[in-house]
Amino acid sequence: MSVEPTHEDADVPALVPELSVRDLDASLEFWCCLIGFTIRYTRREEGFAYLALGRAHVMLDTLSIERSWLTGSPEPPLGRGINLEIWVPDLEVVLGRLASSGWPLFLEPEEVWYRADDVLLGVRQFLVQDPDGYLLRLQTDLGRRPA
Template sequence: MTAPIAFNRLVPELLCRDFAASFAFYGEVLGFARLYGREDPPFAYLEFEGAQLMLEQIEDEASWLTGEMSPPFGRGINFQIETGDLDGLLARLARAGIALYRAPESAWYRAGDRLVGQRQFLVQDPDGYLLRFCQDLGERPLDHADAGARIVS
């Protein structure tokens, strides 16, 4: 008997034009694990270091569409996914020949009276959904950040 799945309270479900291509990108390239799925319509519930998302093949009548889907999907949103191994993820993307949407950078974000830092990059999935992978750099006082790092107020 397998252990029950600890479902996150918020899990985005991404509709895909080509489920097989999206599933390969998330699983083989990025390293997401399939927790469960079904074949009709193609669907997978995935997890990566505690982050969860769902993929589903677009089926005109079965999908919950609120309007016309046209690439790139997900305009106006990015999904931040924390990882403990940003460099390993970057290496897998490079081996797969996948271009980054934004190169790795260190960014410091104002959070009250502190700066919260993360090293991050952005990549688009096969449908254009924007994924922002980040690795924690800790916190600092407002008056202290790395030289050359981007500070977002």
């Protein structure tokens, strides 16, 4: 049985986004079955789930169950203006699951080298939207090289 982690636990990040969702089951199908997250714990009566994939953590909270902390009208797509960068160990596995399910990509896979001062950080990445329109930028590391 999973136990709710405390902030003293070493594997709990200092920042965990909580995303409002319309249908928890549809969101769990996407986040867990397609992307590869696992459920750390749920509060089904509240429409809530805490998920993790390696060091990437996210909370899903169903709109209109219990309380909501909305700053505006929840019109789709939700999460406009942000993308969630998530490191995955094997991008091809995730791409395969998405393709098998017929899930559309927002941006096809690409190789990009981002400058960080005098070093270039390489990633292979793609973007996909979850059922509520949140934009996920899934990446895998390609290494470093001089800028």
